[in-house]
Every structure is written in structure tokens, then in C-alpha cells.
Amino acid sequence: MSPGGVDRRAFLRHAAAGLGLLVAAQPARAMQTLQKRLLALPARDTPFITPNEQFYNVQYSGPQAVDVATWALTISGHLTRPLRLRYEEILKRPAIERMVTLQCIDNEVAGELISNAVWKGVSLRTLLEEAGARPDAVDVVFHGADLYSDGITFDRAMNYEVFLAYEMNGKTLPVRNGYPLRAVVPGVYGIKNVKWLTKIELVAHDNLGYWQQKGWTDDGHIKVSSRIDAPGPYNTQRGETTFRGIAFGGYNGIRAVDLSFDGGKKWQAAKLDATPSRYSWVLWRYRWKPPGAGAYPVAVRATNGLGETQTDFIARAFPDGTSGLHTIVTFVEMS
Numbered sequence: 001m002s003p004g005g006v007d008r009r010a011f012l013r014h015a016a017a018g019l020g021l022l023v024a025a026q027p028a029r030a031m032q033t034l035q036k037r038l039l040a041l042p043a044r045d046t047p048f049i050t051p052n053e054q055f056y057n058v059q060y061s062g063p064q065a066v067d068v069a070t071w072a073l074t075i076s077g078h079l080t081r082p083l084r085l086r087y088e089e090i091l092k093r094p095a096i097e098r099m100v101t102l103q104c105i106d107n108e109v110a111g112e113l114i115s116n117a118v119w120k121g122v123s124l125r126t127l128l129e130e131a132g133a134r135p136d137a138v139d140v141v142f143h144g145a146d147l148y149s150d151g152i153t154f155d156r157a158m159n160y161e162v163f164l165a166y167e168m169n170g171k172t173l174p175v176r177n178g179y180p181l182r183a184v185v186p187g188v189y190g191i192k193n194v195k196w197l198t199k200i201e202l203v204a205h206d207n208l209g210y211w212q213q214k215g216w217t218d219d220g221h222i223k224v225s226s227r228i229d230a231p232g233p234y235n236t237q238r239g240e241t242t243f244r245g246i247a248f249g250g251y252n253g254i255r256a257v258d259l260s261f262d263g264g265k266k267w268q269a270a271k272l273d274a275t276p277s278r279y280s281w282v283l284w285r286y287r288w289k290p291p292g293a294g295a296y297p298v299a300v301r302a303t304n305g306l307g308e309t310q311t312d313f314i315a316r317a318f319p320d321g322t323s324g325l326h327t328i329v330t331f332v333e334m335s
């Protein structure tokens with residue numbers, strides 16, 4: 001069990017490599033051409049804001065059907081004035097809107113369990129102040145209608161722009177993304193962005209949520225990552241070509257993205273698109289003039305707004321998220 005899914009592209013890559021072996025008995029040149037054709041994967045066209053229908057979707061059981069006529073959010077625990085808020089009451093409160101990229105902790109290097117949206121909702125800090133949160137609270141625990149729970153520290157809840165969203169990209173929050181209300185926590189993996197919220201509980205101890213009880217991280221801060229979206233792996237270029245992709249730094253934005261075409265000896269700076277939110281991924285581009293024919297390993301690495309550069313250490317998802325550099329092979333033929 002893990003909080004995410006299988007990367008379809010990783011599967012395709014292995015399948016294509018397998019097919020490559022099948023033609024290994026063919027004459028060298030024909031074999032090479034065939035292998036390249038079998039291996040080549042299409043580029044990804046990644047929109048800056050992910051349309052709701054294309055947003056990645058993960059939950060441990062199934063999407064929950066919540067009836068807002070009977071639904072209410074309760075805020076209780078280590079505080080002096082417990083709150084019970086109905087849907088219309090939440091909609092009437094002062095709203096905040098932020099662009100925040102969500103990423104599943106189970107996302108593979110260059111995986112697709114990452115998407116970007118503009119969320120609208122209410123400030124968690126304001127609600128906790130209204131509820132008379134006691135200053136010695138330790139954790140804020142989010143409970144979902146599916147009996148899922150996860151928490152963040154009281155400090156994060158009060159100081160890191162955490163909010164409860166009821167709109168996604170200008171539309172009512174879709175059922176699979178947590179209707180009627182979900183937590184949006186900039187800077188931490190998807191696990192802590194609890195959907196179908198029913199209760200927020202303030203506790204004076206360190207609480208372990210659904211995945212933490214199975215050994216997953218309780219901190220959950222997002223590791224700096226980057227991905228090459230175009231050209232796809234194993235494509236053949238015949239002249240200048242533009243590489244592009246995404247980079248994500250969690251809470252602190254992205255300051256730089258670099259590409260290497262020689263196995264990490266030299267790095268070239270990519271151009272970054274302007275990004276209105278430090279909690280959002282960044283789209284980058286790099287125009288490459290190949291020095292000659294051959295097979296090139298192309299690697300990408302990003303640096304966040306604090307100047308911390310992405311690690312090349314290869315980590316699997318358990319217990320605190322994947323790491324490693326996305327590297328693809330690009331073939332160059334000169335005529």
C-alpha cells in the first residue's frame with residue numbers, strides 16, 4: 001500500500017526497452033532505427049494551470065459523496081470556543097485565493113502525480129483564532145469523511161498561509177478533489193491536504209495520521225524536483241531543439257533550473273516563465289544547439305528560492321518522498 005499510483009510512462013519505458021531486445025538480432029543500422037522508433041515517447045504538453053478534469057487524483061479508499069444540506073465543519077479540541085460552520089457560512093466569510101501546486105508523496109521522479117490549480121477558500125489561522133486556539137497547542141488534525149486524517153504543526157497552521165478551499169480554478173471544488181471543503185497546505189505533500197473535511201481538531205500532543213501510523217513522514221515537506229517534458233525520451237533531433245519542463249520547490253518557489261548534456265559535468269541555465277505564486281511549479285525552457293551526432297544523456301536540476309539545489313540522491317517514495325534527477329536520452333543525427 002502506498003498513497004499514490006503507478007507511473008504509466010515508467011511502464012511504457014520498460015515495455016519499449018523490452019521490444020528493443022526483440023529486434024537485437026537485426027542488422028546493426030536497421031536495428032538502431034527500429035529501436036529508436038520503439039523507444040521514443042511523445043512530449044508532454046503541460047499547461048501551467050491544470051484543468052480540473054486533468055488534475056491528478058489520489059485517495060486511499062474512494063471519493064466521498066458529502067451532502068452539504070447536513071454537512072458542517074467542526075473545529076474543536078485544545079481551544080476555548082469550539083466552532084460549527086455550515087457550508088453557506090463558510091462561503092460568506094472573507095475569502096483568499098492562491099495558486100498552489102499539489103504533489104503526491106508517491107510521485108516518481110518525473111511522474112504525473114503533480115498538478116497546479118488556483119484554490120479559493122478561508123484562512124485556517126483566522127478560524128483558529130476565532131475558536132480561541134490555546135497557544136500551547138502542538139498539532140492541528142484534519143479529519144475527512146472517509147475517516148482519513150492527517151495533521152500539521154500548530155506553527156504551520158498559524159504561519160504558513162494554510163487555508164480551507166471550496167473552489168478550484170473558479171469552479172465549485174469537484175467531488176474527487178474534496179467537495180465541499182479540503183485543506184490546502186502550501187509546501188507539504190498531498191497527504192496533508194485532507195479532502196472532504198468534517199472536523200479540525202487542535203491537540204496538545206504530536207498526532208500521527210493515517211499514513212504516519214504506517215510509517216510515512218509526519219513532516220511531509222516537499223523536496224525540490226524538476227522534470228523534462230519535451231522532447232520525450234529517446235527522440236531523434238536533427239538540429240536546434242527546445243527542451244522544456246516543470247520545476248517545483250514546494251513552499252519557496254524556484255530560483256533556477258539547469259540542464260546538463262554531458263552527465264553532469266557542465267550545467268546550462270534554462271529560462272523560467274514568470275510565476276505569480278511561490279507555491280506553484282515553474283515552467284522552464286532551454287534552446288539547445290547539439291554539438292554533433294550521438295546519444296546524449298540530458299539531466300535537469302532545480303534550485304529553490306532559498307538557494308537549495310535539488311539532490312541527485314535516488315530515493316524511493318517511502319517514507320518521505322522520492323528524489324533523484326530526471327535524465328533522458330536524446331539522439332542527434334546530423335545530415
Ligand SMILES: Nc1nc2c(c(=O)[nH]1)N[C@H]1C(S)=C(S)[C@@H](COP(=O)(O)O)O[C@H]1N2
Binds near residue numbers: 003004103192
Ligand atoms: N480525506 C482524504 N483526503 C486525502 C486523501 C485521502 O485518502 N482521504 N489522500 C491524500 C493524498 S495521498 C493526496 S496525494 C491528495 C490528492 O488530492 P487530489 O486527489 O485532489 O489530487 O489528497 C490527500 N487527501
Ligand SMILES: [Mo]
Binds near residue numbers: 003004058103104105
Ligand atoms: Mo498522496
